[in-house]
Amino acid sequence: MPNQPLLTGEAIYRLIPQRPPIVMVDTFFSADETDAETGLHIHADNIFCQADTLQEPGLIEHVAQSAAAFAGYAPYTRGEAPKLGFIGEVKKFKIVRLPHCGEFLHTHLHVMGEAGGVTLIAAEVQVEGETLATCQMKIFIQEGE
Template structure:
């Protein structure tokens, strides 16, 4: 688990297009031009929590919002309003384990390609330094 915290819940929420109760990222640990590490402490009231387990849809949404946070923070640094983005495609998401309520997950996104508002990213999600999910997504910025 990374300990350096760059942004906490409120700052993160301001950079995401999603709003409560649909926010699935509450921390940013690191950021550079081609990568970001985000986190989420799973609460019992999370809309993707069911019977103490964080569902697959929540994990995928957490991954997608981690990509959105990278875009939002990059535009914030340029003092520009971030455009809305959409998931263009999801390529082979592999979910090995579902986290539970009160677990803290962390996702590392790595930008593989970026061209004309389309970004291809690799995403790895961990729980206690164990990989629990991975995959690739293409995101598209709205024009």
């Protein structure tokens, strides 16, 4: 696990266009050309929590916003605003178990390919080294207005 996150809390707003109550990334550990690591503390007031558990859409949105943050990181380093990113396709989203409130999601993203504004990523979500979910996702980044 990287020692010091690059961005945490509201500083993540520089990378993603989502705002409360639907911000599903609160830690941005690292990013290079092909990989990134993100995180999320699960609080009971998360809109996707029910019965002390983060439900399936919360887990999927966490991965989608992690990918959006990854896509937003390069523009951020150039001093540009984040662009709107949309999920185009979710594939093979396999969930071993849903995380509980109080747990911390640590997510690894890997870019499998990129073409024409579409990025294909593979993601693995862990809690303390235990894999909770894996998936592939196509993210569209909206250029300009």
